[in-house]
Amino acid sequence: MRIGILGAGGMADALGTQWARAGHEVMVSGRDLSRSSAQAARMSAAATPSGPSADAAISAGAANGSDVTGVTGASGMTGVTDVTDVTGVTGATGMTDATGATAVTEAAELAGRGRVRAGSFAEAAGFGEVVVVAVREAGLLDTLRAAGAALRGKVLIDVTNAANPREYDLTHSLARLIGEVSGGHVVKAFNLCHVDVWRMTPPVFDGRPLAVPLCGDDPGALAAARTLVTDLGCTPVDGGAAERAALLEATAAFMIGLWFGGADAQAILPPLPSSGTHQPA
Numbered sequence: 001m002r003i004g005i006l007g008a009g010g011m012a013d014a015l016g017t018q019w020a021r022a023g024h025e026v027m028v029s030g031r032d033l034s035r036s037s038a039q040a041a042r043m044s045a046a047a048t049p050s051g052p053s054a055d056a057a058i059s060a061g062a063a064n065g066s067d068v069t070g071v072t073g074a075s076g077m078t079g080v081t082d083v084t085d086v087t088g089v090t091g092a093t094g095m096t097d098a099t100g101a102t103a104v105t106e107a108a109e110l111a112g113r114g115r116v117r118a119g120s121f122a123e124a125a126g127f128g129e130v131v132v133v134a135v136r137e138a139g140l141l142d143t144l145r146a147a148g149a150a151l152r153g154k155v156l157i158d159v160t161n162a163a164n165p166r167e168y169d170l171t172h173s174l175a176r177l178i179g180e181v182s183g184g185h186v187v188k189a190f191n192l193c194h195v196d197v198w199r200m201t202p203p204v205f206d207g208r209p210l211a212v213p214l215c216g217d218d219p220g221a222l223a224a225a226r227t228l229v230t231d232l233g234c235t236p237v238d239g240g241a242a243e244r245a246a247l248l249e250a251t252a253a254f255m256i257g258l259w260f261g262g263a264d265a266q267a268i269l270p271p272l273p274s275s276g277t278h279q280p281a
C-alpha cells in the first residue's frame, strides 16, 4: 500500500524503513524538504537487500540526499523527490561501470523495492492510502493543518505520545485531537515502545513476537493497521474503540515513567495463565 508519513524523524525512519522493506511505497515529510529527502534516501537504501548494489545505493543516497532540491520527482507531484530514482538508478549506473551485468540486475530490482520518497506534509497526506502521524506534540496541530483536507476520511495511524510523560494530562488525548482536526479514521498504535524496538527485525522477546494493541473505530482502518503490524513481524491486539486510545497514551506515559526510573516495566504484569479469571461486564 502507499504510506504517507507525517514526520521524518526517528519513528518515521524506523517504521517506514520496515514497511518499505515489506514492499510498501512510503513518503516521509517534514518542515524542511532537503532534510526529509536525505532521510528518505537513507531509508530507501536501508530497505534494499544488502549486497554490492545496495552499498552503491547507500553511497548514492548519502551523496545525493543532502543535495536534493525537491523538484525532480518522477511521480509528477511538484516538490516531491522520488528517492528511489536517486538511489536506485544512480546506483545502477555506477554499478554497471564497476561490476557489470549482474549488478545491473540487482540494481534494477532495487529500483522496484524499498521505495521511499519525501514531500511536504500535504503531499504525504495526499500520497498515502494510509497516513501515519509521527510528529512531536509541539508540532502536531501545525502539521495537521499543513497536511490539510487530504486527511479527511483517510486511514490515520497515530503513533504520537505526550511531549512530557511526567506531566501527562489525563483529559488531553492526542488521538482524539487528531481525529477532530483531520476528519480521518484514527487508529492508535505503535506508541508503547521505544523507537529502537521498531527497528528490530523482528521485535521478538523470549521467543514471543511483540504484541501491538490497536484502538480505533473504523473496520477498514483497523484492517490496514493490522497489516502494518504484521509486516513488522508483530502480532496485532484488539485494544477497543477509538475512545480507548487515551488509555494507550496514558499507558505510554506510565511505562516511560517506570523505564526512566530503571524499572522493568514488563515485570509489572503476570503472564496470561496467572492473570486471573476475567469475564466481560
Ligand SMILES: NC(=O)c1ccc[n+]([C@@H]2O[C@H](COP(=O)([O-])OP(=O)(O)OC[C@H]3O[C@@H](n4cnc5c(N)ncnc54)[C@H](OP(=O)(O)O)[C@@H]3O)[C@@H](O)[C@H]2O)c1
Pocket: 006, 007, 008, 009, 010, 011, 012, 029, 030, 031, 032, 035, 133, 134, 135, 136, 137, 138, 139, 140, 142, 143, 159, 160, 161, 162, 163, 190, 191, 192, 193, 194, 195, 196
Ligand atoms: N522516539 C520514540 O521512542 C517514540 C516511541 C513511541 C512514540 N513516539 C512518538 O512519535 C512521535 C514522533 O517521535 P520521533 O521520535 O519520531 O520524533 P523526532 O525524531 O524528534 O521527529 C519529530 C518529527 O516531528 C516533526 N515536527 C513537526 N513540527 C515540529 C515541532 N514544532 N517541533 C518538533 N518536531 C516537529 C519533525 O519535523 P522536522 O523533520 O521538520 O524536524 C520530525 O519529523 C512523537 O509524538 C513521539 O512522542 C516516539
